[in-house]
Amino acid sequence: MYRYDEFDEKFVRERVAQFREQVQRRLDGSLTEAEFKPLRLMNGLYLQLHAYMLRVAIPYGVLSADQMRALADIADRYDRGYGHFTTRQNIQFNWPKLVDTPELLDALADVQMHAIQTSGNCIRNVTSDPLAGVAADEVEDPRPTAELLRQWSSLHPEFSYLPRKFKIAVSGSPNDRTAVFFHDVGLRIVRSQSGEVGYQVIVGGGQGRTPVIGAVLRDFLPKGELLGYLEALMRVYNLHGRRDNKYKARIKILVRALGVEAFRSEVDAAYAAAPGPSFELEREELARIAAYFEAPRLPDRENVVGLSCVVRAKDPRFLRWLGRNCSTHKVDGYSAVTVTLKRVGGEPGDASSSAMRTLAALADEYSQSELRVTHEQNIVLPHVASRRLYSLWQELEGAGLGDGNRGLITDIIACPGQDYCALATARAIPVAQGIAASFAAPQDQEDIGPLSIKISGCINACGHHHVGHIGILGLEKGGQEFYQVTLGGDATETPAIGERAGPGFSSSEIVGAVERLVARYREQREGNETFLETYRRVGLKSFRESLYAADT
Amino acid sequence: MKSEPMHAAFVPQVLTANSLRDGHVVFLDRHGGWAPRLCDAAVARDEAAVQALMDLLQGAAAQAVEPYLLAVLKQANGSWQPVEMRERRRVQGPSVGPQASTHGACALAT
Numbered sequence: 001m002y003r004y005d006e007f008d009e010k011f012v013r014e015r016v017a018q019f020r021e022q023v024q025r026r027l028d029g030s031l032t033e034a035e036f037k038p039l040r041l042m043n044g045l046y047l048q049l050h051a052y053m054l055r056v057a058i059p060y061g062v063l064s065a066d067q068m069r070a071l072a073d074i075a076d077r078y079d080r081g082y083g084h085f086t087t088r089q090n091i092q093f094n095w096p097k098l099v100d101t102p103e104l105l106d107a108l109a110d111v112q113m114h115a116i117q118t119s120g121n122c123i124r125n126v127t128s129d130p131l132a133g134v135a136a137d138e139v140e141d142p143r144p145t146a147e148l149l150r151q152w153s154s155l156h157p158e159f160s161y162l163p164r165k166f167k168i169a170v171s172g173s174p175n176d177r178t179a180v181f182f183h184d185v186g187l188r189i190v191r192s193q194s195g196e197v198g199y200q201v202i203v204g205g206g207q208g209r210t211p212v213i214g215a216v217l218r219d220f221l222p223k224g225e226l227l228g229y230l231e232a233l234m235r236v237y238n239l240h241g242r243r244d245n246k247y248k249a250r251i252k253i254l255v256r257a258l259g260v261e262a263f264r265s266e267v268d269a270a271y272a273a274a275p276g277p278s279f280e281l282e283r284e285e286l287a288r289i290a291a292y293f294e295a296p297r298l299p300d301r302e303n304v305v306g307l308s309c310v311v312r313a314k315d316p317r318f319l320r321w322l323g324r325n326c327s328t329h330k331v332d333g334y335s336a337v338t339v340t341l342k343r344v345g346g347e348p349g350d351a352s353s354s355a356m357r358t359l360a361a362l363a364d365e366y367s368q369s370e371l372r373v374t375h376e377q378n379i380v381l382p383h384v385a386s387r388r389l390y391s392l393w394q395e396l397e398g399a400g401l402g403d404g405n406r407g408l409i410t411d412i413i414a415c416p417g418q419d420y421c422a423l424a425t426a427r428a429i430p431v432a433q434g435i436a437a438s439f440a441a442p443q444d445q446e447d448i449g450p451l452s453i454k455i456s457g458c459i460n461a462c463g464h465h466h467v468g469h470i471g472i473l474g475l476e477k478g479g480q481e482f483y484q485v486t487l488g489g490d491a492t493e494t495p496a497i498g499e500r501a502g503p504g505f506s507s508s509e510i511v512g513a514v515e516r517l518v519a520r521y522r523e524q525r526e527g528n529e530t531f532l533e534t535y536r537r538v539g540l541k542s543f544r545e546s547l548y549a550a551d552t
Numbered sequence: 553m554k555s556e557p558m559h560a561a562f563v564p565q566v567l568t569a570n571s572l573r574d575g576h577v578v579f580l581d582r583h584g585g586w587a588p589r590l591c592d593a594a595v596a597r598d599e600a601a602v603q604a605l606m607d608l609l610q611g612a613a614a615q616a617v618e619p620y621l622l623a624v625l626k627q628a629n630g631s632w633q634p635v636e637m638r639e640r641r642r643v644q645g646p647s648v649g650p651q652a653s654t655h656g657a658c659a660l661a662t
């Protein structure tokens with residue numbers, strides 16, 4: 001894993017000391033809220049519906065077991081015993097007290113963590129593939145690039161006051177697990193025809209009130225040119241991005257207004273005008289960083305899931321988990337294991353301090369002390385010897401974390417919604433719980449197969465509803481919650497924005513609506529078709545009919 | 553007499569904020585302190601009372617963040633509840649998870 005150098009360490013400590021003073025001055029009244037608010041936001045501290053909320057950065061979703069334990073301790077000491085993993089691979093604490101925050105930030109700094117760049121109009125925490133360095137389909141590990149970008153963007157003076165927030169994702173595999181087409185900039189590590197490794201640059205994707213699939217800006221950007229090119233891109237955005245209207249300030253609006261061609265020419269011109277690229281420097285720096293991400297030395301293992309353990313394990317729950325939650329590892333004899341934080345009856349993405357400690361202990365025992373956070377609000381143990389999968393699963397199962405539901409209908413993404421979020425127009429978590437309860441039977445989930453339901457509590461779309469196979473957007477109408485359904489969204493390398501199905505549903509109707517959609521899929525599917533495949537074949541109309549059948 | 557049309561149309565208000573130190577939802581009480589429960593809030597039933605609340609706030613503002621007036625309605629059981637859905641949720645606390653309805657409970661109780 002990447003380790004901060006002394007400079008990083010010193011900087012984070014200084015920042016905490018600075019914030020401690022600012023908090024003190026706020027408490028004694030020398031700072032007004034208007035003066036203090038931008039300072040607390042710069043340190044990740046929001047004010048939500050019921051309390052302050054601290055958003056902690058987890059760079060590209062990578063956590064050590066010690067860091068996970070520290071998060072558990074923080075949850076116990078400064079929060080109410082739990083935390084919420086977000087769709088941006090971060091963790092949020094829902095109940096920190098302002099007076100405790102400096103101490104909390106110090107506790108984070110002890111394990112090389114912080115809450116910088118989790119708010120404000122800057123380049124936010126860079127996200128990446130939770131299977132980085134592990135996935136069998138990988139062209140190259142995306143983490144060194146993500147770390148390079150983190151260092152480059154951290155407190156970059158030119159990019160600290162952008163027109164609006166800016167999100168970058170880096171994917172290293174043809175199969176995209178980062179929603180790369182839905183970021184302000186998405187980078188895909190690709191191989192050119194001559195075999196050279198570089199980047200495909202995607203720009204102007206995003207969700208929120210204006211969902212847009214990113215456009216390819218450069219098909220192939222050689223390594224070494226990344227920072228220079230991105231700097232040019234950011235400069236064009238900084239100059240032309242609309243600062244007059246918050247809703248039109250994201251780069252997607254600029255790219256759309258100019259057209260991709262014109263935007264590309266602007267970037268090319270800015271790139272040409274910039275002082276010569278620091279080609280060699282960037283390559284050297286990337287190589288220096290990459291050394292930190294060298295794969296752990298995994299002892300040789302037989303390439304079997306310990307056949308004996310499968311035989312021993314007549315338990316269908318284990319076999320289902322094995323099929324759904326375990327991914328092929330680059331190294332023979334190993335697997336990457338996804339632990340879903342989607343227990344039926346639970347809150348999507350929430351983990352109690354005891355679950356965090358269990359995961360940390362299991363990471364120590366089974367996965368080289370490493371964990372990853374996914375944008376689907378799950379946790380990955382990236383390096384598990386396949387023959388130990390059964391014993392790992394038994395431990396997970398004992399802690400209530402053994403569900404084999406990854407990618408299934410109960411693996412629902414939901415934002416905090418109006419149970420926590422000050423911006424929400426409706427709740428999201430209870431809808432997720434209602435749907436999960438309705439499809440709680442494992443055989444049912446298996447029969448339905450891959451189906452992603454994503455729920456947002458307002459138009460800001462933190463729950464990624466636009467890219468859910470079934471997307472649900474919570475709104476308020478006449479003083480009541482009501483839910484709009486979109487269909488056919490896709491966050492992967494075959495990106496699509498869901499189509500609005502029709503009028504919305506009340507909170508008591510929404511679960512039934514999802515049940516009817518699923519029933520329609522089961523009637524219409526051919527062979528092994530997934531929900532999305534069926535939807536793409538038969539189209540919106542048939543599903544719409546199922547939704548509104550009762551009205552006609 | 554409370555039957556004047558202006559008063560009949562007036563929606564009662566309370567002053568709410570988040571406490572500066574811990575961020576929790578609070579309501580201004582009759583003594584100018586911040587109370588964690590809506591049932592302890594000072595309810596203004598006319599414009600003059602709203603003005604009185606604003607005066608009271610002067611002394612309490614330093615301990616709270618972003619105070620604002622909140623419209624409330626008296627329920628059949630005699631308790632007060634915010635008019636807006638969002639504000640009801642804010643008063644009631646999360647409806648799910650370990651913290652479900654642990655604060656503001658008296659707002660809905662008798």
Ligand code: SF4
Nearest residue numbers: 415421424457458462
């Ligand atoms: S989508 Fe809306 S309700 Fe949900 S977390 Fe984002 S801002 Fe809050």
